[in-house]
Amino acid sequence: MTGYWQRALQRRISRRQALAALGGGATLALVGCRQEAPSEAPPQAALRPGEIPYAWQLPDETARAVPGGMIRFFYTNDITGGFDPYTTSSRSSTLFLVDLAYETLLQLRQGPGIDNRRIENRVWEGRLAESWEWVDPTTIVFKMRRGVYFHNIPPVNGREMDIEDWRVTIQRLQASPYRVTVQTVADLNRVDFPDSQTMVVRLNHPYAPGPRLFAYGASSFWIMPKEAADRMDPNTQVIGTGYRQLEFYQPSVTLRFRRHERYWLKDRPFLNRWDYPIVTEKANRVAQFIAGNFHWYQPLPEDLLQVRKDVPNALVYRADAQGALPISFFGYRDLATAPWRDERVRQAISMVIDRRSRFEYFRNHQELLQNGIDQRLRYHTHFWAGSVFWLDWTNGDLGEESKFFRYDIAEARRLLEAAGYPNGVDIDTWWHTGPNYGAQYVESAQILNDMLQRSGLFRVRPHPITYQEYLTTVWQRRDFSGLALVLPWTGVDDDFDAGLYAMYNRKSADLFRGLPDEQLEAMLDRQRAELDVGRRTQLMHELQRYLARKMYVIPTEGVYDVFNFVYPWVRNIGWPQHSWWLAPDTPGREG
Template identity: 35%
Template sequence: MTAPTWLPSYARSVTRRRFLKGSAAGVGGAFLLACGGGDDAGGGAATLQAGDVRKPGAVFYERDSYKLADQTKEAVPGGVLTQAEDSDFTETFDVYLSITPEADNFTDISYEYLTRPSRAPSESGIFSVTGPYLAGVAPGTPEAATILGHLASSWEATPDATQYTFTLRPNVKFHNVAPVNGRVMDIEDWRTSMDRFLAVSSNAPQVKDILDKVEFPDSTHMVMKMKNPYAPLPVRMGDYNFGVKIVPKELNARPDLSATQMIGTGYRMLDKYQPSITREFKAHPEYWGGKPFIDRWHQPIITEYANRYAQFVAQNIRTFTPTGQDALKSKGDVPQAIMVGQLISPVAVNRFKFGKREKETAPWKDARIRIAMHKVVDWTAINEFTANKTGFNAQGVEIEIVNASHVPYDQSFYLDPYKGELGKASENYLYDLAAAKQLLSAAGQPNGIEFDLYASAGGSTTPAQSVVDGVNLYVDYYRKSNLINANVNWMIRQEFFDRVVYYSDVKGLGNQQSSSGNDVDYLLGLDYYSKSLREPPFVTPEMDRIIESQRREPDPVKRNEILKDFQRYCAENFPQLPGAGRWTTWRFEWDWLRNSNALGQQWWLDANMPKRNG
């Protein structure tokens, strides 16, 4: 069963009936909150012992991961870490031809980028700006915002952000698999990776839009010259939506090999792949960052929710991510597991995208109509229900909910309209039927409007009931408003992405989708910029000016102020409609993994872990 892609994975069992009844799951009895508090901007010292707070039955928040002391010196090498995957993919292993997040996440395990964020890897071992904070690196500090060299040992930029020089990290060895055979990475691997990326990757067009040329002046340097200033380049070079994964030249010369083999530089080497059954990795013993402590990683593919839960309860897999309605029940079922409150993403935001067809004549060409379309939906109520706020609060469990605006929840620039941080324009985000009616009348539509809403039904033309229920959470608000009516048009997934996500080739509104990328410029450049290949319909010269200004600004503090200006402009014009917000998501873990706020090769398994050797 599939579910709306805008919902966090834990929230996808929501039903319209449960929403209308206002029900909330719960479990009797309160329990200890570990590291609870909101001192997110405190000092950087790692002052807590993991064993004191990440212990059986505790609730731990990933926002506090920087407070946990490093455990590398206590490491016990060996063991097998087993974590289930909830979906498979049928794509090629070729990193330049990947088009789905599932394929990119898989190849990210063995291939690496030139840069990385100053974060620990996510639970899957993949670097992300949404990963836990490293030990001693507090959020909100310059160190936490620093972009680090990875396969590039360092990088330098000209003051005007038009030229970047990346230095090849020495003595990096590929996996010892033919035909590469564990040789040392060289500049030809970089050159051929860049050449093939620009030639065939689906991400190449957005890179070519800003890139003038790439030069390799010697055996250790790559120079990227931009058409215009582009300050976000370092962070985006570690992003699967933009950056180049370094593939050995042997595979770049043989796409047939690249399609069937994965030979990278990462600390995990692919050892076994059985579609729809399992993926297994073994340690790369000559990894440039140090030999991994863990010997093997097993990833059984368990697509059924109930089966994954049963395997977790039986302690056959380390983690489980429940739905929002099931999280508290899971706490009661497995009281010895750790309940982890995951970080709210600083790079993702849900938004509905207007189509470009008949944009000059459709009623929503008027910003007042677009604002009214947002104001007839009570997004606060939808968010609180879907997040199960009532249930968590009843059990004394803190849950953070952030309503959506036009940018992700990056606290360095996010302005919360629900707290009035956008001034008078904050009112445009609030549920208010009377104000919506006034806006419609002022725009010449006193009797309301009707529009088509295009939504993905998944792999077939008939959506699963959970998908229908998710969409109806807000469609019901349209219908009962007696002001705006939405006609839902279901598309198979590929058509939805081709027509709605990529090209806005509809009249009406595309159903909400979550943005991605690891910098807000990915969102701005694709969905709000006149030069975007996606041709968003309601862009303006002023929006272009703001977007280009933040691209030129290398000072992160000054850039954040420009991004605030972007929000203020969107608050008045609503070029797209914000959707559902973000909230604390949960996963459950058995207390087996140590040093989870360190680099992946430094993770290790408790000596008393059951089935430690598989």
């Protein structure tokens, strides 16, 4: 029969023909610097892919900043599980809000001229902590920044941050059902507060990734006011210290933030407001950007050429190592007797997936290459492909285990026969039909389901269900039989210890996606306690090969460069958004 995958490819071919008719096949011309006149089109030239600038290569325009104005972005779905990152039932959408309003203790130094891809430039500097230091391999001391004020919202009322806020936040974090926290990731021994400006974090063993836990990511924590313990409900109120203060949230309409007037960074932010209309349909988002209703947009690869054609005055800049880690994981129901309890069956599932075709399809890779744009695709193993420890299976870097990621129906059939299933395997597949996991999630699941079916080795019973049913049955309880398809794992960073711990250590509770394996958990503990970079790299490579052999989850896709579009009146984007500003002649500058 004609499967979803075949129909999807046909749609892509038809779309390419349409683009060619429109002249969309012309070489993409991208601008490498800004002009002084903000409303004029930047100079266009056909640049090699490496010449498309990264944000850090753009000029520092701070000295010419003009305060005021409202910038317009967008968000793709409602926040369905409450505002509290430590208790929400829908953490992916809540973390988007949290990152806009709350702050962590540390941050990665960034700005014009700072290439964070280079290890020597990866400096962890103070944010809500004025300073920090390792005093010995298991002890980190943080000094609290003075003059930090919370948003002026009752019952906190804009008071100054104190050490009790840190204490309450640590307590809430330790009590969270989400066990990817400082306590479990870093094996926390205790936290002491020797005086009103100092927090001492003591670990049970050296923890190599250390500082990044206090800077960003799902395993980090965001400082909340002490009133969250008894006088405010963080599920319904957002009161942080960030330069954006939540003004209002209207479900299915918008999130709007206004300037925090007592933000601790002098003279920041420059902008007065940030608007995030909730736009669930991709076509609507593209249309709104083309119409100038959004100031910034990151088009999907299949839309990139057309958006560039429709918005010729946009500045385009590159961002590297983008992409979640899609994993397909097994349910607990009937697991003791299921065919996939045998690693050879799990390996066979992996080998009927044509990863190259999937990845190139979703990234529109060939069409972009033909137009001079190289996204630098890198394929995931069980390690996020942006990790410094990642091994490239396409080059055989995993050794013998590289074969388990290659598309090889004949070898998959031999594995099933060796496991005792010469006639193939019946398997249930599960995914949800909501927008919560992004614009491509549903199509990605349907294509993977189709690949399993079309292999001739798996008789698939598909189960597309509602997001709420998926959240409780599939995600939280894993009360299903078979394979949940292409969950986009977003807890990734260049070290990836936190993501590994969450997926494969049972202490992470309902974040755990693997299968029980004490040897694997011991391997995880060994690498995180090894402070020598060379020895830790060796341990991480051994761990990566072990996961490839066990195939407890089935990873697909990889990381890639993306291209961000901004209208030319948005300035200073080499910096974090607290230093962005709008040119005086920006259309509708004040909203």
